[in-house]
Amino acid sequence: xxxxxxxxxxxxxxxxxxxxxxxxxxxxxxxxxxxxxxxxxxxxxxxxxxxxxxxxxxxxxxxxxxxxxxxxxxxxxxxxxxxxxxxxxxxxxxxxxxxxxxxxxxxxxxxxxx
Amino acid sequence: xxxxxxxxxxxxxxxxxxxxxxxxxxxxxxxxxxxxxxxxxxxxxxxxxxxxxxxxxxxxxxxxxxxxxxxxxxxxxxxxxxxxxxxxxxxxxxxxxxxxxxxxxxxxxxx
Numbered sequence: 001x002x003x004x005x006x007x008x009x010x011x012x013x014x015x016x017x018x019x020x021x022x023x024x025x026x027x028x029x030x031x032x033x034x035x036x037x038x039x040x041x042x043x044x045x046x047x048x049x050x051x052x053x054x055x056x057x058x059x060x061x062x063x064x065x066x067x068x069x070x071x072x073x074x075x076x077x078x079x080x081x082x083x084x085x086x087x088x089x090x091x092x093x094x095x096x097x098x099x100x101x102x103x104x105x106x107x108x109x110x111x112x113x114x
Numbered sequence: 115x116x117x118x119x120x121x122x123x124x125x126x127x128x129x130x131x132x133x134x135x136x137x138x139x140x141x142x143x144x145x146x147x148x149x150x151x152x153x154x155x156x157x158x159x160x161x162x163x164x165x166x167x168x169x170x171x172x173x174x175x176x177x178x179x180x181x182x183x184x185x186x187x188x189x190x191x192x193x194x195x196x197x198x199x200x201x202x203x204x205x206x207x208x209x210x211x212x213x214x215x216x217x218x219x220x221x222x223x224x225x
Contacts, residue, residue: 004157031210043158043201043215056212091157098210101148105157 002026004106006092012112013082021077021109025094032075033095033103034067035059038088046090049075050098082113118202123220126196132189134219136202139183146207147178147185151198152218158201161187165207192223 005024013019025032034046045059049069060066064082069075079086089110093103119137126132138147148163162169162176164185169176175188189196201218205211 033212035213035215042217043152043213045212045214048212059212093157095210100210101146101163101207102160103158103213105159107155107157 004092004094004104006090006106006109008109009107010110010112012114014114015084016081018078018080019082019111021079021090021111023075023077023092023094023106025073025075025092026096026104027073029094029096029104030072031095031098031100031103032069033093034075034077035091035093036088037091037108038085041088043091046077079111082111084113087111087113118204118216120200120202120216120219122217123222125222125224126189126192128194128223128225129191132192132196132221132223134187134189134200134202134221135184136187137184138202138204141182141204142206144206145204147176147182148203148205148213149174149176149187150201150203150213150215151196152201153195153198158215161200192221194223194225197221197223 007022032049035043037043048056051072052069064080067077089108091108093105095103149161150158152158164176178185199218
């Protein structure tokens, strides 16, 4: 079956611009996660959705970062006024339920801020 | 969640067993050991998890010491496609939520 998909796969933007990254989780998965991986860094948690609500936003690095999820499915991560340090791979994962142990990851969106 | 320690890199010959160690000396009784791997330019992939008994699936085996302070992930017959960064994660079971990734072990399988 279809896995987690993310779009775009690559995004180049100029400093100061806003970007939107999209995640389509596996159908029926109620939990959705956003992570990011900077060059040479490990994977860093950003935010977690259970249905359309976000019980854990502790990883969002600043108020320029926001995310929403609609219809318990698609999620959008928005970065406003992008900075060069926002350059990273943004990964989305989903799991069948919030307590499900296995998270299934998408291929990521590579964001480059010039 | 307990902290884990892994060697930064390891080599393994193709066809041989790859044994990846992980130390988690502060693990609590209700914490499980999880392994994920990340092949270059891909998202992480779940491999296996366990509490205290050894576990085996189609991908790997997980051996947890009796005191649960360390574990070993075993890939019985490593192939070139197993070259990846392997992450050992300790977290409370049946609670879901975020995964906290360390630096992992970069495994290079060589022909």
